[in-house]
Amino acid sequence: MxxxxxxxxxxxxxxxxxxxxxxxxxxxxxxxxxxxxxLAATGVFADLERINRLSIVFQVCYFLGCLFAVVVxxxxxxxxxxxxxxxxxxxxxxxxxxxxxxxxxxxxxxxTALAVGTPLINGFPTxxxxxxxxxxxxxxRLCIQRRPSARHTTE
Numbered sequence: 001m002x003x004x005x006x007x008x009x010x011x012x013x014x015x016x017x018x019x020x021x022x023x024x025x026x027x028x029x030x031x032x033x034x035x036x037x038x039l040a041a042t043g044v045f046a047d048l049e050r051i052n053r054l055s056i057v058f059q060v061c062y063f064l065g066c067l068f069a070v071v072v073x074x075x076x077x078x079x080x081x082x083x084x085x086x087x088x089x090x091x092x093x094x095x096x097x098x099x100x101x102x103x104x105x106x107x108x109x110x111x112t113a114l115a116v117g118t119p120l121i122n123g124f125p126t127x128x129x130x131x132x133x134x135x136x137x138x139x140x141r142l143c144i145q146r147r148p149s150a151r152h153t154t155e
Contacts, residue, residue, distance in 0.1 A: 019072045020141055029077025032069035033084050039065035040088050044096040044119070054093070054119050059126045062088070063133070070134045075145050082138035085131040093119045 019026030027035075043061025047054050066088065069081035094116045097103065103115040 017074050017076070018145070019074065020137075020145075021071065026074035026077075027072050029073055029080035032073040032077070032081050033088075036065040036069040036081070036084060037088055037092060039068075040092040041096050044092050045100065048096060048100060048119075054123050054126075058123070062092075062123075062126060063130050066130045066134050067137065070137045070141075075141065078138050078141060082134055085127055085134055089120065089123050089127045093123060 017025050026032075040058070040062045043058035043065075044054065046061075047056075047058045050057070062085075066081070066085045069084065070078070073081050097116050097119060104111040
């Protein structure tokens, strides 16, 4: 009995309910993206409180969170974690910067824009690398986890 035939058997769910890990049902797309957002926000908060700029803690949390999402999500919801890294960065960094009050008290709108924009700009290389990895894993999953054909399921 092949893995394709086992996964297509209806008792445990359809073939597109599974994650990349074998024989385990995957998370819905929204849960995987929320986990990624929470981990990235934790990394942003830790780095801003520790050294007042984004550093290795954010990079590791962000990268691992995005990879986690694309690995554990259900196949049917694979698109959201594949395109989420830029959106996660655009939400987590300004959200934590504004929530922690890391903006300067004087200087007005320009100072606030610089306080929010600088970490976004500095996080771009990490975002680009992470997006590349999540797209590669997602495309790999789309290729290797194809819908079982009728020929394979009736044998």
